[in-house]
Amino acid sequence: MENNVLISVKDLSKSFGELEVLKSVSIDIKAGEKVVIIGASGSGKSTLLRCLNCLEDPTGGEIIFENENIADPHVDINIHRQKMGMVFQQFNLFNNKTVLENITLAPVMVRMQKLRRQKHLALFGKAEKPTETKAQILAEEQEKAMALLARIGLAEKAEAYPSTLSGGQKQRIAIVRALAMNPKVMLFDEPTSALDPEMVGEVLDLMKELANEGMTMAIVTHEMGFAREVADRIIFMDGGVIAEEGTPEALFGNPKNVRLQAFLAKVL
Amino acid sequence: MEQLWTRFSKAFLVQNRWKMYFEGLGNTLLIALIAALIGITIGVVMAMVNYINKKTGKLKIATKICNFYITVVRGTPVVLQLMILYFVVFAFWDNGIMIGAITFGLNSGAYVAEIARAGFESVDDGQMEAGRSLGLSTWQTMRTIIIPQAVRNCLPSLFNEFIMLVKETSIVGYVGIYDLGKIPGLIQSRTFDYLFPLLIAAVLYLVVVLALTRVLHMIEKRMAKSDRNAGGATNGK
Ligand SMILES: Nc1ncnc2c1ncn2[C@@H]1O[C@H](COP(=O)(O)OP(=O)(O)OP(=O)(O)O)[C@@H](O)[C@H]1O
Ligand SMILES: [Mg+2]
Numbered sequence: 001m002e003n004n005v006l007i008s009v010k011d012l013s014k015s016f017g018e019l020e021v022l023k024s025v026s027i028d029i030k031a032g033e034k035v036v037i038i039g040a041s042g043s044g045k046s047t048l049l050r051c052l053n054c055l056e057d058p059t060g061g062e063i064i065f066e067n068e069n070i071a072d073p074h075v076d077i078n079i080h081r082q083k084m085g086m087v088f089q090q091f092n093l094f095n096n097k098t099v100l101e102n103i104t105l106a107p108v109m110v111r112m113q114k115l116r117r118q119k120h121l122a123l124f125g126k127a128e129k130p131t132e133t134k135a136q137i138l139a140e141e142q143e144k145a146m147a148l149l150a151r152i153g154l155a156e157k158a159e160a161y162p163s164t165l166s167g168g169q170k171q172r173i174a175i176v177r178a179l180a181m182n183p184k185v186m187l188f189d190e191p192t193s194a195l196d197p198e199m200v201g202e203v204l205d206l207m208k209e210l211a212n213e214g215m216t217m218a219i220v221t222h223e224m225g226f227a228r229e230v231a232d233r234i235i236f237m238d239g240g241v242i243a244e245e246g247t248p249e250a251l252f253g254n255p256k257n258v259r260l261q262a263f264l265a266k267v268l
Numbered sequence: 269m270e271q272l273w274t275r276f277s278k279a280f281l282v283q284n285r286w287k288m289y290f291e292g293l294g295n296t297l298l299i300a301l302i303a304a305l306i307g308i309t310i311g312v313v314m315a316m317v318n319y320i321n322k323k324t325g326k327l328k329i330a331t332k333i334c335n336f337y338i339t340v341v342r343g344t345p346v347v348l349q350l351m352i353l354y355f356v357v358f359a360f361w362d363n364g365i366m367i368g369a370i371t372f373g374l375n376s377g378a379y380v381a382e383i384a385r386a387g388f389e390s391v392d393d394g395q396m397e398a399g400r401s402l403g404l405s406t407w408q409t410m411r412t413i414i415i416p417q418a419v420r421n422c423l424p425s426l427f428n429e430f431i432m433l434v435k436e437t438s439i440v441g442y443v444g445i446y447d448l449g450k451i452p453g454l455i456q457s458r459t460f461d462y463l464f465p466l467l468i469a470a471v472l473y474l475v476v477v478l479a480l481t482r483v484l485h486m487i488e489k490r491m492a493k494s495d496r497n498a499g500g501a502t503n504g505k
Contacts, residue, residue, distance in 0.1 A: 055397060082403030092394035096416045105412060106402035174398075181402060 005064075006031045006185055006216055007052060012061035012071070014047055021047045023240040024061070029185070029218060034211050036227040036248075037220045039237035040263055045220040048237065049189050052218065053077075053084040066184075082110055085178025085186040089194050091170040093162040093177070100158040103145035103177045104138070110181075111137045141180070148176040152206060168199030172206050185216040192223060224267055228252060236260045279455055279464030288455065292448035293472055299369045299440060299447060300433040306373025307433070308426055311380025312419065314338070316410065318381075319388040319418075323396060324406060334381065341378035347439055349375055354443040368440035368447070372433055380429055387422030388414065424488050431480045435473060448472060 007029040014022040021044045029035055037045045050056040052063065054070055054077050063071045070080050094102050112134060121127035149155045152172045162170055171191055178186060188207070192200045204226050211217060211230045221227060227234060228248045236244045236257065244257040252268075255261045280286050314334040321331040341349070350371045358367045391414050399409030419426070438449030446454075452465035459465075 053401060055401060078400075078403045078405055080403075081401060084401075086398075086401035088394060088398065088401075090392075090394050092392070092398035094395060094398065094413050095392075096413065096420070106399075106404055109404060109408055109412070178402070 004030045008064040009052070010062040010064070012048070012051060012063065013059050014051055014056060015059045021240050022051065025242055027235065027242065029216060031216055032214045034217045034219070034230050034232045035235060036231040037218065037235045037237060038222070038227065038263070043237040044240045045237050046189050049187050049218060049220050052187055053081050053086060055086070082181050083184045085181060085183035087171070087174050087178060087186065087188045087191045089190040091167070091174045091194070093170055093174055095162055098159050098161055099149070099154070099173055100142065100145055102162070102173060103148060103180045104141040107141045107180050108137055111141070145180060148180060152176060166199060167195045168202045171195065171203045175206055185218065186210065188217065188219040188221070190220050190222065192221065222267065236263070275461055276464050278459045279461065280468055285455055288451050289448065289468060289472060292446055292451040293476070295365055295446055296434060296437060296448040297476070299365055299372065299437045300430060302369035303372035303376055303433050303437065304430040306370065307376025307380045307429065310374065310377030312384045312415070314377065314381040315384030315388050315418070316415065318385055319414070320406060320410070338378045338381055341375055346371070346375050346436070347442060350440065350443060364440070364443065364445035368437060368445045372437050376429060376433060380426065383422050383425045383429065384418065387418040390421045391417045423491065424484060427484050427487060431477055431484065434476060434480065
């Protein structure tokens, strides 16, 4: 069923000046699917992932998300990004905010923005008067954030600042910060690469939980064991193109592309 | 000895002249404070324009205007700027203190822009990306995440700019504004003795600047401490 496709990438290309980093990449990501992207350094994995929510503006091609081509500079990308969570290698928690504020900031701002817009429309009789208040929104989002923190066992860190946390704690908070927006898809760019080895497990465990709950996920990672366990499909990037793709069994068990064979020989 | 005492007394005590110094000092601080507020606002806004231009490529024309402003203000003497504003632009207005404050505010803005630019540069790029990835607009992310961190990172330099202003504004006497720097001349015109009025004004400046410098050190210490414990807002790497 075509309907099942959540993100459809068609002939995506991206150049930084003269450097052509992505060359006509096409993939469909189905709702609930877990796609793991692997490849050598510089092959364009991060760029592909960052194009999916237009953190990098594609130079060509289409990205269809919820029936809209979000690569088109005329669409309001912020609305779409609210439904696409992203997790970075360097965590990128907001340094000037507490853990709780990190999680509630975006949902509260987005809901407040909608509230103000509705109030404005109501003033001209074009919409119902909003029944929500700022205090309600704040209380709701805080409750939701606390539930998320409890889920990862970090409720007691709600008032702490990011600089006091371990890498593993930061990354798990970054993941629930993205979840607080109720995204339809989660994008992970090497979420465990900046972690001390003993903290990799806790982050991967949380990701596995999400996967089991049916979250749609696109993950760039060098954790091949994790990829084998979680991925529905693995994509091998090489020189800005998808050189091979398939199930973990096919890709790891019977790689056809010679570059993939060489890559696997190095990492496995 | 006796003679020195009389000279001091004439410069400070007779006819309650000491009041004039403190009124002058009050005006000096007022001008410096308003100027600092104007300067910080202008400087931070200009640095912000520059930052957005660098990160998104937008605001090209605004960036050019800012750079032009900085070049002109830094490339001309502040005394001339003061005279232009006092005798030409605000010729209709008799509030010298405000004109002095505005002049120094506009002037200081061009210098604060450089300070604030460094403050913005010290904010990790990932902060903006994280805000944008959550669906916040550039401006929403600037307002809640980037600006607070940038300002915090250059708070000591901004306070230092205020201290500089306390001293530098002493030239507003040129256009007849009664700040602390103007008082010795006023008193000398009555007593025909410059030495003590100048010494007294100098001591007052020194005391104020030293006191403010201590405040600056306290701010620096507190920030270093909070960087070590909680709330560190420097580069998140
Ligand atoms: N903002 C940028 N400006 C210029 N070149 C860039 C930029 N971002 C990435 N590149 C270049 O694009 C190419 C692909 O980068 P990308 O980050 O997508 O690779 P990657 O597969 O994620 O590698 P790694 O495993 O090292 O993270 C590299 O040659 C990189 O130098
Ligand atoms: Mg990468």
